[in-house]
Amino acid sequence: MFTVVRSLLVAALPVLASATPSLAQQAPATEAKEAAYTRAITERADKIVATLGTLPADKAPKVRDLIAGQYRQLSEVHEARKAQLAALKAKPQDEKTAAEAKQVEEKTTAALDKLHGKYLRQLGHQLTPAQVDQVKNGMTYNVLPITMAAYEDMLPTLTAAQKTQMQAWLTEAREHAMDAGTSQEKHAWFGKYKGRINNYLSAAGIDMNQAGKDWQARLAARKAESAAH
Known part of the structure; x- marks a missing residue:
């Protein structure tokens, strides 16, 4: 009986060995x-x-x-x-x-x-409060300052009150984005708040579609001028 059991174990060894490496x-x-x-x-x-x-x-x-x-x-x-x-x-x-x-x-x-x-x-x-803000921006790909700068460049007639509201919403977006699990989710948070900002500006009488087209034209002109020099 012992011989039979030992033979079965020996026969099973290759199978066990093949499983062991994994x-x-x-x-x-x-x-x-x-x-x-x-x-x-x-x-x-x-x-x-x-x-x-x-x-x-x-x-x-x-x-x-x-x-x-x-x-x-x-x-x-x-x-x-x-x-x-x-x-x-x-x-x-x-x-x-x-x-x-x-x-x-x-x-x-x-x-x-x-x-x-x-x-x-x-x-x-x-860190100082300003440095903490830099950490927050670093964790969210600097989307807040980049986005705010883009809005100000696209809409040079923004009022101080409008800028303050936009900054507040983008800051709120950043707080959420800091905790997101992926880059896509981080950008999605900013996308959500940018939609809110666009609605806010449209309600103030700004044609965001036309403003975007005009801005792209200005950017193209700047690029062409830069290349010429």
């Missing part, structure tokens, strides 16, 4: 992926820190680690949401599932809000 390779692959991600968010954070001017030697790495840490924690929250929603897709799509999906979204929003507040408090201990 399991053994999982840990190094996961470690390599984690190392690559750590490098990516650290480099991203370093680039943002570089825009803040000269910081004390002991402060720069602290700020970099705060930014990189925020990227990591945001990723964890978004990945958890993604996994939970994926699991719900496998369930019958009824009212119960819809309620569970809504709960996932609410918990995600609460987690992001908590992270957001804590992160800004930590940055505030290390």
